[in-house]
Amino acid sequence: MKSLLFPLYCPPTFLEKLKYSNQFIIGDIVVREFPDHESYVKFNSEIKNKDIIFIAFLNRPNEKFLSLLFSLKAAKEYGAKSIGLVIPYLPYMRQDCQFSPGEAITSKYFAQILSDCIDWIVTIDPHLHRYHTLNEIYKCSSHVLHTTELITSWIKKNVSSPLLIGPDSESEQWVAAIANIANIPYTVLEKIRHGDRQVEIKFPNFSNYQELTPILVDDIISTGTTFIETITYLKKIKMKDPICIGVHAVFSNEAYKNILSAGAQKIITCNTIDHPSNTIDVSVLILDCLKKMPFKI
Numbered sequence: 001m002k003s004l005l006f007p008l009y010c011p012p013t014f015l016e017k018l019k020y021s022n023q024f025i026i027g028d029i030v031v032r033e034f035p036d037h038e039s040y041v042k043f044n045s046e047i048k049n050k051d052i053i054f055i056a057f058l059n060r061p062n063e064k065f066l067s068l069l070f071s072l073k074a075a076k077e078y079g080a081k082s083i084g085l086v087i088p089y090l091p092y093m094r095q096d097c098q099f100s101p102g103e104a105i106t107s108k109y110f111a112q113i114l115s116d117c118i119d120w121i122v123t124i125d126p127h128l129h130r131y132h133t134l135n136e137i138y139k140c141s142s143h144v145l146h147t148t149e150l151i152t153s154w155i156k157k158n159v160s161s162p163l164l165i166g167p168d169s170e171s172e173q174w175v176a177a178i179a180n181i182a183n184i185p186y187t188v189l190e191k192i193r194h195g196d197r198q199v200e201i202k203f204p205n206f207s208n209y210q211e212l213t214p215i216l217v218d219d220i221i222s223t224g225t226t227f228i229e230t231i232t233y234l235k236k237i238k239m240k241d242p243i244c245i246g247v248h249a250v251f252s253n254e255a256y257k258n259i260l261s262a263g264a265q266k267i268i269t270c271n272t273i274d275h276p277s278n279t280i281d282v283s284v285l286i287l288d289c290l291k292k293m294p295f296k297i
Contacts, residue, residue, distance in 0.1 A: 001050070001051075002023065002024055002025050003023075003024050003025070003050070003051040003052065003053050003084075003290075004024065004025050004026075004027040004045060004047060004050050004051070004052050004053065005018065005024035005025065005026055005027060005053045005054075005055065006026075006027040006029045006045075006052065006053070006054050006055075006071070007026070007054075007055050007056075008029075008031060008054055008055070008056040008057070008064070008067065008068055008071065009056060009057045009058070009064055010055055010056075010057055011057065011271070011274040013271075014057075014271060014274070014283060017281070017283040017287075018055070018283065018286075018287070021287050023287060023290060023291065024053065024290075025045075027043070027045040027047070027052070028043070028044035028045045029041070029042070029043055029044065029045070029071065030042040030044065031067045031071065039066050039067045039070055041067060041070045041071050041074055043074065043075070043078065047075055047078050047079065047080045048078060048079035048080070049079060049080075049081050050080060050081055051080070051081050051082045051084070052075050052080040052081075052082065052083050052084065053084045053085075053086060053290070054068070054071060054072065054075075054083070054084070054085050054086065055085075055086040055087075055088075055286075056068050056085065056086070056087055057087075057088060057089070057272075057273065057274065058087055058089060058090070058091050059089055059091070059248075059250060059273040059274075061091040061092065069113065069117065072085070072114075072117035072118060073117060076117065082119045082120075083117065083118045083119050084118060084119060084120045084121070084122070085114065085118045085120070085121045085122070086121075086122045086123075086286055086290070087121065087122070087123045088123065088124050088271075088272035088273070088282060088286070089123075089124070089248045089250075089272040089273050090123040090124075090126040090127075091110070092106050092107050092110035092111075093107050093126050093127040093128070093129075093131075094106075094107070094127065095107055096108075096129055096130045096131055097130055107131075107137060108137050111134075111137035111138045111139075112137075112139075114138070114140070115138050115139040115140045118140050119140055119141065120140055120141040120142070120143065121134070121138060121140055121141070121142050121143070122142075122143045122144075122145065122286065122289055122290070123142075123143075123144060123145070124144075124145045124146070124147060124247065124270070124272050124282055124285065124286075125144070125145070125146055125147055125174070125219050125247045125248070125272075126144060127219055127220060129170055143289060145282070145285045145286070145289055146285075147247050147270050147280065147282060147285070148174065148177045148178055148181065149181065150270070150280050150281075150282065150285070151174075151178055151217070151245060151247075151270075151280060152178045152181045152182050154245075154268065154279065154280055155178065155182060155184075155215065155245075156182055159213050159215065159243065160213075161211065161212045161213055162182075162184050162212060162213050162214075162215045162243075163184070163185055163186070163187070163209045163212035163213065163214050163215065164178060164179050164184060164185070164186035164187075164215050164217055165186070165187055165188075165189065165214055165215065165216050165217070165230065165242075166186065166187070166188040166189065166216075166217060166218070167188075167189050167191060167201075167216060167218050167226040167227065167230060168188070168189060168190070168191035168226065169188060169190070169191075170219075171188065171217060171218045171219065172188045174217055174218070174219060174247075175188060175217050178217065185209070185212070187204050187206075189201050189202065189203060189204070189226075189230065190202040191226060201226065201229050201230065201233075203230075203233055206234070206237055206239060209239070210238070210239065212240070213240045213241075213242070213243065213265075214234055214239055214240065214242035214243070215242065215243045215244075215245060216230060216231075216242055216243070216244045216245065217245045217246075218245075218246050218247075219246065219247045219248060220246060220247065220248045220250050221244065221246035221248070221249060221250060221251060221255065221256075221259070221267070221269065222250040222251070222252050222255065223252050223253075223255055224251070224252075224255035224256070224258055224259045227244050227259050227262075227264070228258055228259055228262040230242070231244075231259070231262040231263045231264055232262055232263070234263075235263050240265075241263055241264065241265040242263075242264055242265060243264065243265050243266055243267075243268065244259060244264050244266070244267045244268070245267075245268045245269070246267070246268075246269045246270075247269070247270050247272060248269070248270070248272050248273055249269035249270075249272075249273045249275035249277055249278065250273065251275065256275075256276075256277065268280065270282050271283070
């Protein structure tokens with residue numbers, strides 16, 4: 001029996017790919033707000049004794065999370081056989097330790113809330129820094145998908161002589177993996193943070209790479225501060241205009257515009273978050289993963 005798939009905040013183009021796969025029955029759910037901005041959730045599909053999958057796009061999570069939580073709670077209350085959650089971009093992974101006294105470790109609390117409501121979770125390239133795996137904070141079955149091969153494929157098709165640049169040590173896991181697959185050179189910058197928006201960057205010697213096209217690669221593009229400073233430096237030393245690649249197009253405030261204005265040739269992202277820069281389609285990763293259903297719970 002096919003699982004019921006309920007899309008929440010799912011971009012229409014992404015939803016069409018899921019429908020076209022014919023792997024699921026698309027469920028009917030109403031999620032809206034009352035005039036006082038409280039959440040309203042109603043299942044129009046019968047869910048008792050059925051395997052339920054939610055796919056939720058949770059960028060700007062504070063605006064969406066309560067509706068998702070109420071949907072998960074209601075599915076359990078109305079007798080769903082199993083409840084799975086696909087979150088292409090997994091938020092609340094930034095605060096993974098207490099940096100100063102009194103801070104909330106929100107990644108842990110967010111994981112605890114979700115784990116109590118679901119049997120399994122699937123996500124794409126979560127921001128694992130101090131956590132080695134999602135299992136450290138998620139108590140449900142967790143499944144992590146990776147965009148490495150998709151990004152590598154795009155680079156090989158579109159850039160003839162690339163140089164990969166990781167903005168900091170955290171990005172090295174993605175940059176090195178792509179470089180190894182594509183057999184291309186890479187370097188990683190040293191970044192010293194002085195706050196949420198203030199960073200100091202130490203640059204390597206680029207003299208041997210003047211004829212290559214710089215490609216800045218990171219999992220999340222948020223403020224864009226590091227990318228902008230790197231682009232400015234690359235222009236100063238007469239490197240070619242760089243390409244910026246990010247898995248998750250978070251782009252706070254005017255970050256996207258500012259990166260282009262700084263001199264980026266183009267910005268490429270995956271469609272884990274709906275954005276005009278989306279070029280690399282991750283729906284194939286999700287569909288291939290869900291073909292292996294049911295997961296072991």
